[in-house]
Amino acid sequence: MPALELSAVTKTFTMHLQGGLRLPVLNDVTFAVAPGQCVALTGPSGAGKSSILKLIYGNYRCDEGRILVRAGDSVVDVASAEPRQILSVRQTSLGYVTQFLRAVPRVSALDIVAEPLVGKGVAREEATVRAGDMLRRFNVPERLWSLPPATFSGGEQQRINLARGLLPEHPILLLDEPTASLDAHNRAVVVELVHERKAQGTAIVAIMHDDDVREAVADINVDVTQFAIAA
């Protein structure tokens, strides 16, 4: 039984401010991800790779089709679920590392990383200790932990985002360009962590422009251009 299954997913944007311009992005997206498997989405910029991740996370609304996510003993169709069902799935089962960190004013890097664990019910003290371990793994200097990351470099922000996304060990993980602004050393940390998560049975959908990283972690490549709508 797959951890995640998309069937016949369709997405079109209607831009009302541009006279109702319709932008068909995805048509008939169908693939499944098994526990412990990593699927890489490939294709040129604008093909809809990030849109697929956003649809799975419930950040974009799906026009047609089903997005079945296994959450504990039940299966939730994100395409038709109520807001609070999606929130619950995100809290327990679905991790998403976005390309850019959305920094919240006044919240420290350490708290940003610990927050999803606290949301999962882990005591704050323990969550903070584990967040520190994860930041150390990503070589984020300890003097930065207590600072809000708004002023951090791109690479530092991305590592904080990764630490936050990987720490809760959700059974399904979505990664959008996780290594884009990282040096070789930290890229290797990401590869190592992805291998660890796969060994634990995490199902992963990733977008990785770095060929070496993709070859190191992906089991299957899904070419997104096949879901383009014929002009």
Place this chain on the structure above:
Amino acid sequence: MSLAETEQPLLIAEGLTKYYGRQLGCRDASFELYEGEVMAVVGESGSGKSTLLQLLSGQNEPSAGRVLYRMRDGSLADLWSLSEPMRRLLYRTDWGFVHQDPQLGLRMGVSAGGNVGERLMAVGWRNYGDIRDVATDWLGRVEIPQERIDDTPRTYSGGMRQRLQIARNLVTSPRLIFMDEPTGGLDVSVQARLLDLLRRIVSEMRLAAIVVTHDLAVARLLSNRIMVMKGGAVIEAGLTDQVLDDPHEPYTQLLVSSILPA
């Protein structure tokens, strides 16, 4: 999902409609709110969002529709079938209301400690020492220096007044809090501090909240659900990030695209 499925809604709005004479204030608003959920209501001036808040919080009687609230004993009560004293008790204990203008939510001539303590006395607290201890604790939680406990809010800055109003509302451990433009009229840096504080307290106390705001950044930071209102009607609703990142209605797209990037 077990938790989400077994839980029962805390507040149910059914077809809430309000006419002021022949003028429509709010039309056919329906939704359910659960414990721990924060819902933002956004829209421009005159969209009906403040009317909706007044209907939900029992300050204004709807022309049609009803508000059902789950009492602490688990029973579901129709707000306007409750007696006036019962409604007032609810208002003093189980609910909080944070006004945009702190002068409406505070007693300006009474000390900060008195403002917080008054809500406790209304629910039966009598021991002065206990009341003062809890008030002191709450002032600390909203980052008001302890030595200002005997000063009146007249001597406070706008941001401090707003934080005091929050302490006064939360001291009785309400389950539901209504907020009307809680950061309106504050400087940006003061807003950030207040928002961070609200976000933390709401999640720690697992409060349900309905926040009326015209500021989409405030909605994104505080809420997990959102309703967009226009001309008295709810035109779009859903997860906050979903509605703001993938807006469907022309008016919502206009709102989202009108934000200036920082």
